[in-house]
Amino acid sequence: MSELEHSENLIGDNKINIHAFADVSPKAELGKGVHVGSGSVIGPDVIIGPNTWIGPNVIIDGKVKIGSNNKIFPGACIGLEPQDLKYKGDFTDVLIGDNNIFREYVTINRATFEGEKTIIGSQNLLMAYSHLGHNCEIGSNVVIANSVQIAGHVVVEDRAVIGGCLGIHQFVHIGYLAMVGGMTRVARDVPPYCLVEGHPGRIRGLNIVGIKRKNIDKENKEDYLQLKRIWNLLFKSEYVISDGLKMARQESLLQASARLCEFLELSISKGRRGPIPSLNSSK
Numbered sequence: 301m302s303e304l305e306h307s308e309n310l311i312g313d314n315k316i317n318i319h320a321f322a323d324v325s326p327k328a329e330l331g332k333g334v335h336v337g338s339g340s341v342i343g344p345d346v347i348i349g350p351n352t353w354i355g356p357n358v359i360i361d362g363k364v365k366i367g368s369n370n371k372i373f374p375g376a377c378i379g380l381e382p383q384d385l386k387y388k389g390d391f392t393d394v395l396i397g398d399n400n401i402f403r404e405y406v407t408i409n410r411a412t413f414e415g416e417k418t419i420i421g422s423q424n425l426l427m428a429y430s431h432l433g434h435n436c437e438i439g440s441n442v443v444i445a446n447s448v449q450i451a452g453h454v455v456v457e458d459r460a461v462i463g464g465c466l467g468i469h470q471f472v473h474i475g476y477l478a479m480v481g482g483m484t485r486v487a488r489d490v491p492p493y494c495l496v497e498g499h500p501g502r503i504r505g506l507n508i509v510g511i512k513r514k515n516i517d518k519e520n521k522e523d524y525l526q527l528k529r530i531w532n533l534l535f536k537s538e539y540v541i542s543d544g545l546k547m548a549r550q551e552s553l554l555q556a557s558a559r560l561c562e563f564l565e566l567s568i569s570k571g572r573r574g575p576i577p578s579l580n581s582s583k
Contacts, residue, residue: 322336333351334352343364358375371402374405383434408420417435439458443460451467455474461480476563481496484497488574489576491503522554523555530560536578
């Protein structure tokens with residue numbers, strides 16, 4: 301038996317490469333240029349888009365749809381049953397976009413109940429040993445560092461960066477372009493553009509590095525200056541957040557400030573966990 305088995309219906313760079321010791325269900329749908337490494341298992345309800353690379357000893361099972369140009373490193377497990385005692389065997393989804401990187405031993409659980417989904421966007425990096433629980437929604441251009449443990453129903457918006465070796469409580473929302481420092485305890489929502497660090501986590505300020513990398517301070521200077529002023533009103537003034545939001549809404553808010561206020565209005569609503577307090581806050 302040769303080291304690699306090749307499908308006969310595609311040629312050249314479009315050939316599907318399946319290692320002789322991989323176990324790929326004949327019912328699975330693999331796009332052009334997909335590579336499946338030794339010892340990997342692909343279940344019957346899996347759809348994998350073109351040019352996705354799957355390393356050795358990866359398990360992808362359940363109702364999983366993966367887009368194109370993803371890279372899945374050895375030992376990753378995607379689409380297995382959720383670690384949720386309420387799970388009763390419902391046939392639920394995992395949806396993954398394009399150009400993601402899942403490093404060694406990443407685990408991504410399917411959703412709990414029928415009709416629900418675990419969703420990951422595109423161009424994300426999930427580093428080694430990170431875990432994504434059931435019903436989570438991850439946006440695009442997100443970085444999740446090593447050994448981050450994300451509980452069920454967590455939402456992470458686009459361009460957030462989450463440092464290593466930390467846990468995120470179930471139902472927490474992490475906002476656009478937020479930065480969470482390594483080993484932070486994340487039990488409440490992290491607002492957009494904010495830098496959070498500590499145990500328990502506290503808002504330390506705006507994520508200035510992320511804002512500069514996105515060129516918001518230069519390309520949208522008025523937006524940036526307003527964001528700094530509104531942030532100070534919400535987190536450094538004597539006003540509680542609900543009153544600060546009412547005052548902020550009296551202005552004509554630009555994109556960044558509007559995004560921050562909308563997030564906080566939802567965060568303080570019934571059924572949400574509320575935002576992480578700022579450092580030295582008595583609110």
